[in-house]
Amino acid sequence: MISSIALDRRSVFDPESTELGALSWTYRALNLLHVRTAPSFIRRELLFEEGDCYDSFLVSESERLLDGYGFLAGAEISSEDDGRGGKAVLVQTRDEWSTKVDVGVTYDATLNLEKLEVTEENFLGQGVFAEFTHRQRREIKAQSFALGTPRLFGRTDARIEYGRDRPGTFFDQFLRYPFIGETGRYSVRQGYSRGTTFFSYSTDGSAEYSQVLVPQFREIVELSAAQRFGEPGRSWIAGLTLTHDVIRFPAEAQVAYGVDFNELQPFPGDLPPFLADQMTESAATRLLLHLGTRRYSFVEYEGLDGLRDRMLVGLGMYAGASFGRGFGVFAPAGVPGVDDFFGRLHGTFSAPIGSSLLHGGLTVESRRDRGTWRDVLLDSDLVAYLRNDDLSSHLLFLRASVAGGWLTSMPYQLSLGGREGIRALAEDRYPGGRMARFTIEDRILFPWPRAGSADLGMSVFADVGRVWDGDVPYAVNSGWQGGVGVGLRVGLPSRTRNVWRFDVAFPVGATEGEPVFRFTFEVNRFRAGFFTPDVLRSRRYNIGAEHF
Template identity: 25%
Template sequence: MFYMHAVGTVGAVHAGPDNTSPTRTGPAAGSLPPNAPEERLPSDEELAAGGAVIGEIVIRNENIFDISDPRENNWLFRLTNKLHARTRPWLIRNQLLFRTGDAYDRRVLDESERILRSNRYFYDARIRPIASHDGRVTVEVLTRDVWTLRPGFSFKRQGGANTTSIDFTELNLFGTGVGVSIARSSTPDRSSDSVHFDSAHIGGTRLRTELLFAENSDGRKRSALLERPFYALDTRWAAGGSFVDDVRVDTLFGRAGVAGQFQTDAKKRNAWGGWSQGLKGRWAKRFRIGFVQDESRFAPAPGTLPSDPVPPDRVLAYPWAGVEIVEDEFEKAKNRDQIERTEDFSLGTRFHASLGYSSDRFGADREAVVFGGLFGTSFQTTDSSILLVDSAADGRIEGGSMRDTTLGANGRLYLRLSDAWLLFSMLSGRRGVNLDQDHELVLGGENGLRGYPRRYQAGDRSALFTLEGRYYSSLYPFRLIRVGGAVFYDMGRAWGGGFVKSPDPGVLRNVGVGLRLGITRSGLGNVIHLDLAFPLDGDPTISKVQFLVTTKQSF
């Protein structure tokens, strides 16, 4: 059986009064409480076979804490609920793929659930029929909010380097789904003052927009996106446009640290449109066409260690066409990448390929074929394990030879040992062919080798293997944090064809232990990682232990 991997994460919802006022659409509401069907309902198959249609749609948006539960009925949780701006019912309704009068279809209800769960401002979502009379089905849509406001300070440490941020972030402004962030951050590469705005439902539509303005210590960044995506498997058309204007200092790394720097002025514009016949059986096929302008100009970085040589300028401009094929096959799981939260895994095959032609007729500085593609699948190896495999390729063909081409593949295995224990392993590899100087492959503490400094190795190929035992405890302190743990072994290497010549230490290994804290009531980072990693190789100048603090969307 072939599958493809895609992940979203959410957790279980408990319905309760909590001053909830159900919002109803469709015909006049009946006398039944939304959570209490008066009789046994027909099965989904029976409803569909009988030609049932959607009648009343009852929307129940629960607050952060369930005050009807004595364990959550305290002054702090009540105050939190009072201060929190609940998600607006119209925002929930506009994300549903069904309306009153539509034919009852469990597949459409399930896909609507997944769409709702993909929002970071929801803890979970559940959609189910609660009554059926005269061929009309009353459907309940139940969601639970999370806390989405973060005014304050954040800290992250990985690869021996710290990242700090003072910010004001709101993921669900006034319950409208709008995200805003004002931040001052400091990373190993730069400090930045930024403003970010995003919304996936402008004016109650399917239009998505994202804006970023950043003034950085080494330049600036401006970006904008406006699109109507393929938001569902049966979506018939999509279109969008984006631009990025990014001035920055890029760094080349050797084992001793920074080996060279150069200034990059990158501008990219992309406009596209797409169409589809929708979902046919188990498959959706989508076609896209578009035009890209991709310009990168380079200069010596002012006042810093120069790079010798500075990369040559690169200007690409090309029309392109692409095709995407998606299989409708999904499952819900728990305790894989999250702790006691519902996770959506796509088990269907996914394929995407695109091809473009860059020419001076379009304003480019070279003739090139620009290509990209990906393929994903999975294998249900046993009843207790699943293997997810993904591969990708992108690059250019210039003068009959590949340029700046990256080929990559990775596999992830989840093996369930018990309710509380899972064995996770991951193997990935990347191969670069005639990479541009600003696209070297690096490996270190920030991207998999947790026992080593960041960007400790560089080259035109890399490989990484991780073996991790994951423990999901039943601890739930203060009903705020789910507790888990991990023991791990990492082994990897980046080598060959680097732009900086330095001794090759070969394959690097580390072992480590970590604590995982699943933040159940906040949408601002789902899992806090606290890791101690111990390198087994490398030169004697590196630290004998790395302490890592990160916040991620997964275990």
Template identity: 25%
Template sequence: MSHLFLFLWAASVGAQEPARVGQIEIQRIDVFDTAHPDENRPPYTWVNKLHILTRESVVRREILLEPGDTFDPYLVENSERNLRAYPFIKSAQIEPWDRPDGTVGLMVRVQDTWTTDISPSIGFAAGEQKFGMLLRERNFLGRGKTLETNYNDGFGTVSRGFSYRDPRVWGSRLSARLYHSNSSQGYDTEVSLALPVYSLLTPYSTGVQGRHGTTVDPIYKSGEEVARIREEYRGYEAFVGHPLTATSRRAVRSTYGYAFVENVFGSSVTGSSFALPDDRRLSMIKWTVDYEESDYFSDNLINKFELIEDINLGWQAQARLAYASRDLGALRNEVLPRLTVRKGQRLGPRQFLLEGGGVYFIYGDSQWRHVVASAYGSYYRKSFLIPKNTLVIHGEIANGLRLQRDSQLMLGGNAGLRGYRFNAFTGTRSLLFNAESRFYAIEDWLHIVSIAPILFWDAGYVWSEGEQRKARDLKHNVGLGLRLGFTRSATVPVVRMDLSYAPNKEGTVGGGWVFSAGIHHTFDFADNALRRVSRD
């Protein structure tokens, strides 16, 4: 209904004086909506009593319109998306309505999620297992702030961490983050303070951040660890940006910044045939131009069960040029360009495609190195076999040339290929395909969880530089699984459990059968093989 109102308003805006925003009303709904008889009883009412409702001021500050402003339907939609982007908001709708005084009133309805998480975390995949304990509050005292402490033991490391995030410092547009962790491989500390882009019409953005830590990075070959590299890293950055041109539908932004990045490498149980990477120190000035179009649609049964997701089909492109200079403290003079692009398109009333790609390289001392190029796409088809069935087909390709020695393209049980060991395949060129058919069988069972059986197929491989690609090299697996969507939880939106079989024995465990479980979907939208490739 709200979208019909917005359409009619936009169609008639040229024929009359623009309407003004009048009263803005906020309706906050608890984790369980007591207006529904099924939820207005224990144990749901007990949960509501334990939960601190999001404060009205937190909701109101995300509305990009104020009483007296000219009514703009695009800012209304942008405000809805800003609210839905918060993990503590389950749903958000803004309904415009005509007031007797000729102004446009706004009724803002938001429903909270359960944001307190005290739970163990368990993960299994390809012969690896992980156990941890998490204590997290993602809406501290109803103010939208996040506090977290955690402990994890598995996948080769033991770690303890703490983090704090405030998306609106003292009610301003400033966001802040503090993170620290200690592990058996080192430590990591990060601090940031920024004024981010919250709308295409954001007048300016700025920020500073710093990071310092040590770690031990394993190097893999055929799924086996062949070397370890001890690394100390430091990074500091400051930036400021402004729009070159901006409307409520598209914007071009220019950002200027300075960054210092240093990586110092030392041996730690290093294989005899492995040479350590060269130390790196970049002291660089950066210029970035972003182009973004706003072409959103909202739908569910995509990745988050019944929760509404906002999908942007418009062009999103970024071109960055960085120059590192010895005069600024860098080890060498270098140019570091980066280009990324993403676009979506509707292919029918129930299907769409998201596609993109990027290229990054370093040029210095009259030579090219660390060249990384990738392209990817994800196709979604709702009501594929039955009304509540979504088909997802994902594909990506990546290529690296003269990569730094601590960078590897990797696929395996932790990156796209469920039936194989972690980091089973490494090299400089990768190809990956994934297909999942998700059957959303049970919706909001007991008002807590939705259940979706799935069928899947994965195929991919990683080749080394100079090695000829052959179709028979592709490794693949098939399987079935279960997805659980916790509809009232901000912390665990999706839990997955998969059983896969890989007929290709190379890189497998347990005779080809693998059970894996974890949080979130198995493959990301893009660059699954590039998680260990730096593109700073």
């Protein structure tokens, strides 16, 4: 039986981590400005209470639930005999700095103020999220306000956001009662979103303009419910989703010259057929059936995404399928209704190899409309984090990615270059319809500064990849392109999950161009998932059994 539950709530900075008196004083002053996570919030996340029988599984699940919050740098739950036949439980948490003024300055060919964000992630220590954001990167120039809580009516997640981008306004709202850890049996979702954004096509020198910007309006209504069966850690999921999806193109395409997205011009002349084919308006009400299975146990790893951060990783596999029927009902005036069949497959696995980790994932979707398979999208990754116990300061990161699209009727284009592609290439170099990329990176942790104050390391990396044209606007067959580089990785405070990178990459072999310097955040992150962003922005169906 659990006789007592004690909380050890640690603030952001540890004054004892440094021998410099001035720095220690600064840490204490900063901690005074920070509101620590409230005891009531932490206790509500626990799946047990005083008087319950001690269950090690519920203890580990509670630790994982706490660890999942971005405003906590880590959580650890331990227990010991109380000398009277019971268990005394200790819950230790350490906060991340929750009040943030994030000035997202990056350097990627030019100096960019990509983001100005004022955020409170843990208002009054209760997990309430409030944010104002200004984002400006290439075709995106958006301002938005958002408010969210993980504790609306118990354990329901709620969020609302309103903002404006270059082509118009956008609104997003959701309520989600998720499966609680591995013990929850039911999940319900409701969501509504609408807005107009630009889809940007790179021409990569094949036209006098550098980008074609297509304004795309999308409105989605979603109602979902799912139930989980079986034992915790070895469960089956069955769910249903009802959606209403409207896609329109409310204005003419525009073009940008060079990197100037502030002075857009109308598209010169008529749209070419290869571009018009991807601007198909549609509306459909769809009913989806989701089936999936999870086989997971959780183990703590250190220094995967960051330098010294700790993260609970699910070892095992997930496999799921979603399929259903669309009906062309409730279509707005002037928008064609669509009757189609569609399907989606998604699977992931994570497996330990000694102290190393292997991870892979695959997502593929398509629909059948008037006897023809269309909008086939595929995205797959294989990732390895390799460690040698004799070289504990080194982590070898390997990633192989393939992605592609076929017969697309929505805006779609991949790009080989950029910070999430071949890093020695400028943004939007080599547009294509299908892509293969390979990355190898040696991440080295420096023994200084002293653990507890800050994290510092470096990386040496190489990228190689290519695109094939397919049936995509302005696409090319690039041939194999590659680059090598070196970078500095910085995490502050120590054990943070947020790592900044200062990288310089050099083209090699047949790859043309100048060295590219980038100052960005870490993009290869296990916690965020591995996927190709250019595929994600074109997905028609982005819900499966794994999202409950």
